[in-house]
Amino acid sequence: MSEDHRATREGDGGGLLRRLGLNRPELRAWAMYDWANSAMVCTIITAVFPIYYSEVACAGMDPKTASGRYAMATTLGMVIVAVMSPILGAYADQTASKKRLLGRFLALGLFATASMFFIHTGDWILASILFILANIGANASFVFYDALLPHIARDDEIDRVSTAGYALGYVGGGLLLALNLAWIRFPGWFGLPSGPGLTEAQATLPARLAFVSVAIWWLVFSIPLFRRVPEPPVSGGERWAGLHPVRASFGRLAETGRHLRRCRQGFLMLLAFLIYNDGIGTIIRMATIYGTELKINSTVMIASILLVQFVGIPCSFLFGSLAGTLGVKRSILLGLVVYTGICVIGYNMSTNRDFLILAVLVGVVQGGTQALSRSLFASLIPRSKSGEFFGFFAVVEKFAGIFGPAMFAIINMASGSSRGAILGVIGFFLVGGFLLLMVDVEEGQRLAKEWDLNDAAPTPLAATASPGA
Template sequence: MGTGTVRTAAADEAAERRREQRGWYVYDWACSVYSTSVLTVFLGPYLTSVAEEAADADGFVHPLGVPVRAGSFFAYSVSLSVIVAVLVMPLVGAAADRSGRKKPLLGAAAYVGAGATAGMFFLDGERYLLGGLLLIVANAAQSVAMMLYNSYLPQIAAPEERDAVSSRGWAFGYAAGALVLVANLVLYLAHDSFGLSESMAVRICLASAGLWWGAFALIPLRRLRDRRAPAREGATAPGPRRLAATLRDMRRHPLTLGFLLAYLVYNDGIQTVISQASVYGSEELDLEQSTLIGAVLLVQVLAVAGALALGRLARTYGAKRTVLGSLAAWTAVLAAGYFLPAGEPVWFFVLAAGIGLVLGGSQALSRSLFSHLVPPGKEAEYFSAYEISDRGMSWLGPLLFGLTYQLTGSYREAILSLVAFFLLGFVLLARVPVRRAIGDAGNPVPEKI
């Protein structure tokens, strides 16, 4: 084979890889609207109001005969969706690696989630059970789909490309979330001008997220390619056994497991800040709902710039150092949040800006860093454990936040307590010899990592 033929083949391979990468970015563009508009902004308050409409005189609903306070129904539904996802993800991940057919599984998970989200249009009156069921299905499907989506990263990006590719994916997701959230807020805040009731406006916002998800998912499903892998024993075991088998396999790669532990700790802090920031703003700082929604939008917009900026920094300083720097920045943001004056939204927006700038980059670079530590042929299986760490294990932070508030009666003390997750995560990540971990996993070591 001549030199020219080799160069042509290499150029064709690079062009095909870039085509897949562009399709891969679009899936984040498709599904992130669900996380932003549905989970973060609209569904919680609306489903709670539907449950309260159906509640008895004591404020309880009775799903399957179990008394549940209406105000807790949304939280319990989210928790149940996480349990379902934890059971299903290891099974699907092992099946994807065994068969090499990730794309059909990704398509199935995406359209189950998008269909359930679009079905939220019919959530009205006292149909709280329908809302809970659709939330459980959509949230679990989103987790499964994201696990499969993430597992494509080591296959579509060369080692030196992954930080940039991962960062662009996060940036696409945050950009879509901001764009659709703006449209939804216009519809919601001006629903009278459009001749809509508030309930109908919310239902349209919920359903539109499902339609957006389903429509744009077509692009990655056309561009991503399946890669067959040899079968492995035990891949059809039940979910808990499959997860246990994956963790046992990780014991042969203790440095990979060490990174996952560090990620579990600091990501718990990140997820708790995201979920509790609005509580801190409303209860401690006496801010209006419109201010809190505006802050969510600001985070979405600045997370795009933050993801891209930290991706560029990683090219110079390496992903590990950049993530460590982002954890130091998270610590500084929380320390500043402790001193925010009440009743002054400008300073809360400054805090939101700080969160946005470090949020996307810390998540994107953590994903790309982990992709280097996954043994070849086990991408989906290992990313199921990563996704469980991301979505299924983030309970210690809220618990510490709640306990601190219970003991001190101060949300300021509660928000400051979360610094522990970033400090411990920093120490654990700093102790992981990333270059040796990549080599031990059987992967080439990038020049900058």
């Protein structure tokens, strides 16, 4: 691509969009998938479904038993995705099928969330199965979504594009959650059954419709990605030519494992991320079920989660700008310090106001910390193996969703309360932060660039990146 043509493409979106990292159609389309899938994360994983699971699907059970079953369902779904992710990532690179595989797991997630409409009182087994499937569909799709990022964004754009995706996710997830909250709290406004004397099916209808709305929202706003984001070509796969794609994928996967030592800083970043993101994921996934256990008002909890979305919008962009000033690594470390304070407040939480304070603090750091982790890792790996390396990234991310909830379940069963687990989460932030301090970002980025320069089939992006990128 010529310099003039590239300059024209970059200028299409205007100055504001360029500063936000959304100045080209493929960047906006990619970021819209965050808008789409955040509805699932907000309504299903974080806000409405955990309360519905505890109060309806597990009706009549002790709250700590419901919390334990929810934690185990979360753990099982994450284990399955963690095992599949590196194999699927290698296969996607070998066959140039990132978008196709993303679509298939999207379809699984849509089926599971829409089917939650049929969960009624006492259906905890059905609820657990569908929740596991929804987690598999969503989190497996993230493997291929994240792997597309280094193919559409240059080195000087990647932090802004990643944080812009998270910010749009806050908007999309927050808007649908606000609508869900409105018809759950005031069903009569929307022509839904309300008032005394409702049957079980009528009383649960607003929440069950919320689950269906997630599937519709997720589907509709995923369309731009499939229309605008190009499928990256097969890269560096000549040595596997002629082999069956599955066999070649395992060969590439084994090679990627060996090559991790060539990405020493990327590997160290993965290890740090495994540990500190376990703490972040635990807070995201267990906050509402923990609040239900402590008898925090359900409307307050959902409204607080909604507040997280809208606090997170400017804060995600702020972290993107902060990374340009402090550096990506320091910005992430700042987020981990805030998360440590969140754990202390969570341990002492007893009132609706406490939950609200926690929500605001989480909104300040959640999107920026995770987005910068994604973009930092993307800058430390070769683009020609993005699918495989993001497969490993997904393994780490999913295992980070295993240990925290499992810890919750174990402490819950041992002590009859989840409070102790909240303090245990601090350890993840301390150890992960220490390992992150050891990452040499400049060295890692230099080695990743050298790898791509030596690759026999560099991606088009490598050829178009500016010399100073």
